[in-house]
Every structure is written in C-alpha cells, then in structure tokens.
Amino acid sequence: MPLETPARIVRELASRGYNAEREAVTRLADAPDSAAALDRALETMPADALKLTTDHVDGVLESHAGRRESHRGQSDPSGTGADSTTELDPSVSTGTAAPNPPDDGGGVPHETEGSRNVDRSLRAVEVANDMTGDSTGTGEYSDFVAVFRDRYEKLASKLRGRVNHRPTDAIEAMGGGSEAALIGMVSDIRSTASGHWLVELEDTTGTFPCLVMKDRPIADLVQHLLFDEVIAVEGTLADDGGILFVDSLYFPDVPRTHEPSTADRPVQAALISDIHVGSQEFMADAWHRFTDWLHTPEAERVEYLLIAGDMVEGVGIYPDQDEELDIIDIYEQYERFSEYLKEVPGDMEIRMIPGNHDAVRLAEPQPGFDEELRDIMTAHDATIHSNPSVVTVEGVSVLMYHGVSLDEVIAELPDEEASYEDPHEAMYHLLKKRHVAPQYGGHTRLAPEKKDYLVIEDVPDVFHTGHVHKLGWGEYHNVLALNSGCWQAQTDFQKSVNIDPDAGYAPFSTSTRWT
Numbered sequence: 001m002p003l004e005t006p007a008r009i010v011r012e013l014a015s016r017g018y019n020a021e022r023e024a025v026t027r028l029a030d031a032p033d034s035a036a037a038l039d040r041a042l043e044t045m046p047a048d049a050l051k052l053t054t055d056h057v058d059g060v061l062e063s064h065a066g067r068r069e070s071h072r073g074q075s076d077p078s079g080t081g082a083d084s085t086t087e088l089d090p091s092v093s094t095g096t097a098a099p100n101p102p103d104d105g106g107g108v109p110h111e112t113e114g115s116r117n118v119d120r121s122l123r124a125v126e127v128a129n130d131m132t133g134d135s136t137g138t139g140e141y142s143d144f145v146a147v148f149r150d151r152y153e154k155l156a157s158k159l160r161g162r163v164n165h166r167p168t169d170a171i172e173a174m175g176g177g178s179e180a181a182l183i184g185m186v187s188d189i190r191s192t193a194s195g196h197w198l199v200e201l202e203d204t205t206g207t208f209p210c211l212v213m214k215d216r217p218i219a220d221l222v223q224h225l226l227f228d229e230v231i232a233v234e235g236t237l238a239d240d241g242g243i244l245f246v247d248s249l250y251f252p253d254v255p256r257t258h259e260p261s262t263a264d265r266p267v268q269a270a271l272i273s274d275i276h277v278g279s280q281e282f283m284a285d286a287w288h289r290f291t292d293w294l295h296t297p298e299a300e301r302v303e304y305l306l307i308a309g310d311m312v313e314g315v316g317i318y319p320d321q322d323e324e325l326d327i328i329d330i331y332e333q334y335e336r337f338s339e340y341l342k343e344v345p346g347d348m349e350i351r352m353i354p355g356n357h358d359a360v361r362l363a364e365p366q367p368g369f370d371e372e373l374r375d376i377m378t379a380h381d382a383t384i385h386s387n388p389s390v391v392t393v394e395g396v397s398v399l400m401y402h403g404v405s406l407d408e409v410i411a412e413l414p415d416e417e418a419s420y421e422d423p424h425e426a427m428y429h430l431l432k433k434r435h436v437a438p439q440y441g442g443h444t445r446l447a448p449e450k451k452d453y454l455v456i457e458d459v460p461d462v463f464h465t466g467h468v469h470k471l472g473w474g475e476y477h478n479v480l481a482l483n484s485g486c487w488q489a490q491t492d493f494q495k496s497v498n499i500d501p502d503a504g505y506a507p508f509s510t511s512t513r514w515t
C-alpha cells in the first residue's frame, strides 16, 4: 500500500500497534519512499518503545544509504527532509502546522495533525439545546404533562400571530355559527363515514373536534399531520356549536422570509453520520478515502466535521444483529471508532451527537455519551452533545438530529411528500412542524423532560440528519436540509426491505452554507 499521506501512515502504524509523534508522521510522509522509511524506522525502534518519535525518524532518514541533503532547518518548522526533486504536497509539507492542543501530549495515541494551513483562532462554535447531564425526567405522569405543556407553549407562540385563537373551553361557550380559531395538539385523526376528516385538537383547557371536509383543498394537509404536533385552525362553529368546520389550517412553519446567516470567511463543514464501526458492513476503504482527502489542499477549508449519530453499530439493536457484527464488544467498537477518527486532520473541530445505535438511552432527547465513553473517544478532542442539539459554526446554525423520526414521517405521509429516496423532503415536514419528532408512543421513543428539547425553537440555517442511510439535500424556505448518507454497505435487513443505502459520501457545507 502506498504510504503517501499522514493518514495512511498513521493507519499503518496503528495496525502494527504503534503510536507516533505528529512530526514523525509528517517526516515519514515527506520521505521519498515513505513505506521503506517506515519499515526502517520500526525495525530500528527500541523493543519496548510504542511511540515513534521524531528524533528516531530523523535518525533513520539521515542514516539511510545515499543520504540526501537535508532540507531541515530552523526556518522550516515542517522539517520535511524531502528530496529536493520531490514535488511537495502542500497538505502535508507546508510549514504552518497548527499547534498541538495543550493536553494532547503524553499517553494519548498519535493523531493525524497533518500540517494544514488553518488558523484555529478564527473559529467560533456555540452549542444550544444540549441537555447532557441535565436530564430530569422520571417517566412520571407529571413529566408528560410538563413536556407537552412546554411543547404547546413554544409552538403556540409561533402560531398566535396568524390566528385570533381562543382556548377550547372558551370555544365551547361560544354560540353556534360563530367564526372561531384554536391552537392545539393533534390528539386524534379519524375519517368519518362520508370520507371527511375529524381532527381533534387539545390545548391546556380541553379538546375540541374540528371537521375538515374532504372536498376542500386543505383536506390534503390532513394527510401531512402527525399525532401530537401543534397546529392552528380557523373556521365556523356548527349550529349547535359542538364542532368547528375548518376553513384554514396552519403549521408553525419556517417563515418564507427567513434569511440564513453566513460565516465571515470561506470555511466549510463536512456533515456525516451513520459510520457504524463494528459492523461487518462498515466501509473502511471509503472512510480511508475520505480521511485521505481531508488531508489534501482541496479540503483545506473543511475545518469542521459534524457527525449526526450512529458512530458505531452497537450491540443488540436489532434482532440477529450479532450475526453481522465485526466487533462484538461495545467498548471495543468505540475504541475502533476513535482510531478511525484519528485519521482526520487533527486541526479539525469535531462535533458529534448520538444515534439509535449508540450506547446511550434510546429515548429522545438522547444525552451525549457518559464519561466512560467520552474517555474512549478522546481523538482530536471531539466534542459530544445531545441529540438533538444546535451547533452554531461561525454564525451558521446547524440543527443536528440523528433522524429516527424520519422513518415515521416517511411511513405516515403520502409517498410524494416523504420517501427514502428524498429524505430531505421528509425533513421539510419536520421544519414545517417545528419539531424533530412530534409523535409520541410510536416508532420514535420519547423521554419526557421538564421542557421539550425536540421543538425547533429557532429556525436553523442548516438542518442535518442521518439515520435513513440515504443522501439527500434541498432547501425549504431558505433552510438547507441535508441527510448525510452512511458508511455502511447494505445490511441483510436493508436488503430484505429494499433499502439501498448511499454509502461513502461526505457532503459538506460552505460558509455560504453549501455547494
């Protein structure tokens, strides 16, 4: 295998059980025959040494027969030692390697710092909606009351400007034939004997039945409803005042006028998910190609890496999953994942959230990993947040959500509105509902907390999900919705249900949000 890049060298070292200093790897990468230099370095290493040092590599390169003129000097911090006739790859040999993070020394295995020409001081990342360490839910009835009340309040506030609503108990007291509007959570959807739709809405004072006639254009919108989402309706009360004939139906939605923010400089973020390390179908080669590419000049502006869950395959997630496991121990899966993560340039800022295959509670919101797992995933000081959370990268807000509810949106909505082929269109519906997983008690498990972390309170600039293993992106009211595919080839289960995954893609978003 050619060893022309730091990432490949690190991989090779790791496969032989060694760590290395960053600079040692850079020098090996720049040697005229990296593979031979690496072999020589390992052969001559002291028997008990586990870490390849820069000094040792220097010694090996210098003592090599036919000694080359060294180009190392005080003024060249990259100290490539390369043959002067070798064309230098700027991604590995330009001299402005980012400084090591202060706590990067000692016992941590080598990470591919590379020597990309990036200035970390220009970076800015803020995180919102992270509930890690802040879970208060006990699963009691009162928790459900609290979380639904919070959901209702937050989403109703987005609808109040559009309708002149009354609480359900006030509507009950109104006379038949009056115009009325209400804002409520969808508590039931039924079709009547004559094919109309009866939608029951619930607010903090009670429930009220609303009838959508089948021949009205808004009848199509009923097909888009999920239980427990919050909508507003406007219409006329029946003569006896007991039911509302709906004329208009509103979703909290994203205003069409939403203007997305951009960063102040040309910078990019790679948005990925569903790596599934530990699965026999994990595509290591595709991952290596991606991490190799990140070390090239073409990728120099990709300074951020956002990972939206399913870092590992997990254990006991689906029936018979163990037959497809490559690594059966969950901690070993994370250790291996961390090794793979080390292949990305060490100067990248990495943010990740868990998914349904990860070792945290399944119910959403999912807190970030516990200390034990964080200690394993120390590569490049990656930062972990809850699922979902909002990561604002140099002014551009990215709502990261793993995406389990997409299965439900795709199952419940008409095919032309949401399908596995166009996962971003299913995401549009979540944006419209301003909630990442409205339906309680279905496929997506929800955990009641004192507030509803799943509400999309602020309109994000980018909405990033994964889970369905399909690549898709598009804009909804100027919000970029992107589902990031996966790094796992088709599993037996996926074959059985005809899911054809988009594996090995790493879409990236630019400072002007995307290309």
Ligand code: D5M
Binding pocket: 274, 310, 318, 319, 356, 357, 407, 467, 468, 469, 493, 494, 499
């Ligand atoms: O999910 C990947 C996709 O495949 C997602 O759309 C769910 C679906 N999937 C995969 N395996 C199963 C089983 N056994 N039952 C139901 N749905 C499944 P991921 O979370 O990555 O496995």
Ligand code: FE
Binding pocket: 274, 275, 310, 355, 357, 467, 468, 469, 486
């Ligand atoms: Fe997945």
Ligand code: ZN
Binding pocket: 310, 355, 356, 357, 402, 466, 467, 468
């Ligand atoms: Zn998943």
